[in-house]
Amino acid sequence: MHVKNKQLLFVYNEKSGKGSIRNYLADVVDLFTQNGFDVLTHPTQSRGDAEHFVQEHAGDADAVVCSGGDGTLDEVVNAIMNVRPHLPVGYIPSGSTNDFATSLSLSKNPVEAARDIMVGDIYRCDVGAFNGTYFVYVAAFGLFTDVSYQTDQNLKNSLGYLAYILEAGKRLMNIPVFHLRIEVEGQVLEGNYCYGMITNSRSVGGMKNITGNDIDMNDGLFEVTLVHTPVTPLDMNEIATSILTGDYHSNLVENFKAAAVTIEATGDIDWTLDGEYGGKHRVAAVVNCHKALRLYLNRRKSVPLVENQAPLKALAKTFE
Known part of the structure; x- marks a missing residue:
């Protein structure tokens, strides 16, 4: 009997930063596929497009990965918080500043960042609510x-x-x-x-x-x-x-x-x-x-995280 692969939504802003994500798309998608995912890719077309796409397709997804600046991540998190708050997220930073990625020592190399997501654990990160968003x-x-x-x-x-x-x-x-x-x-x-x-x-x-x-x-x-x-x-x-x-x-x-x-x-x-x-x-x-966002982190490479809890399950076990 054929076992259905997990589905991953990959949303990317090809204009973010210097557009470097375009040079790594094939390698990143191949890496996700090697790890048992069917990948649905979507290049954002305008502001708000990432949020709309994730809201539309989150129901069938097992994970979401986005690449872009902090604004792209913001749209994806807003979509998830509104439709599927427990859906895990991976982030491949490719913006000009990438404050959130810097805070967690995420790799700026797209392939390395994708690999970290595939071997990562679930880190429960706080999210802010602001007047309904x-x-x-x-x-x-x-x-x-x-x-x-x-x-x-x-x-x-x-x-x-x-x-x-x-x-x-x-x-x-x-x-x-x-x-x-x-x-x-x-x-x-x-x-x-x-x-x-x-x-x-x-x-x-x-x-x-x-x-x-x-x-x-x-x-x-x-x-x-x-x-x-x-x-x-x-x-x-x-x-x-x-x-x-x-x-x-x-x-x-x-x-x-x-x-x-x-x-x-x-x-x-x-x-x-x-x-x-x-x-x-x-x-x-x-x-x-508190701890509303489920974020993939390679804990061996990220900054020390102050968190009093038992070791978290690896990505490969998340969907068992």
Whole structure:
């Protein structure tokens, strides 16, 4: 009797980064096939296409693998959280920054990353819920947060991370002021802020260790960083030093852990979710979905994961 192969959805953004995934497609698909998968491939055509494709085909799939930047991963995770929350995901990073991949030391070589997925374990990673949608590693507002989605794709492909730096420099002459009321675990903060980020990552904007210390990506807690609007050039210098060094003893920068946070503004403000435009919101209710994402990781190669549980089953045993 013929034993039906497992089905794998492979979604990739061929324009992400410098389009290098195109050079490895045959090898990656062959690797999946050798491991007993029938592979349904789909190159994304526009923003939102990855989410739509996964929602349409997730019902028959045993696994999903995506290749692209953090935005592509964001779409895939949103699709899975909405239709099949327990469907495991593999990620082959090919974007310009790849913060989430950096946080977990995922290989940037597509074939090696695919091989790691095939021999990997299931790692239960936290996911953020934001006003009815989801994000993988960061929700942010304020200064610089539009850089990731406003920077021209061709410029990102040619200059990489430098393109973001050039675009960010244009924002320094127009620092925003948001009067906010922030509720965290029964406590209320209120004041003028120019920037805020709610993260589950060791890297944001290509910079490591700016989200705080002792980052555990499946502890059920976000790292929350809020920056008060500077008044003087000395304030700006103090803020920059605090963020870049990860030393949050400044009165101008607040950094703490929380499972949920609600941020209320006096008017609509633009938010960024995983580097993509997240819409205008006057009130943002953000909740940590503890261990909601089932992610394939080669634990022998990834960064040490703070996780008190028995060894997890290998991918080959996941579908038994």
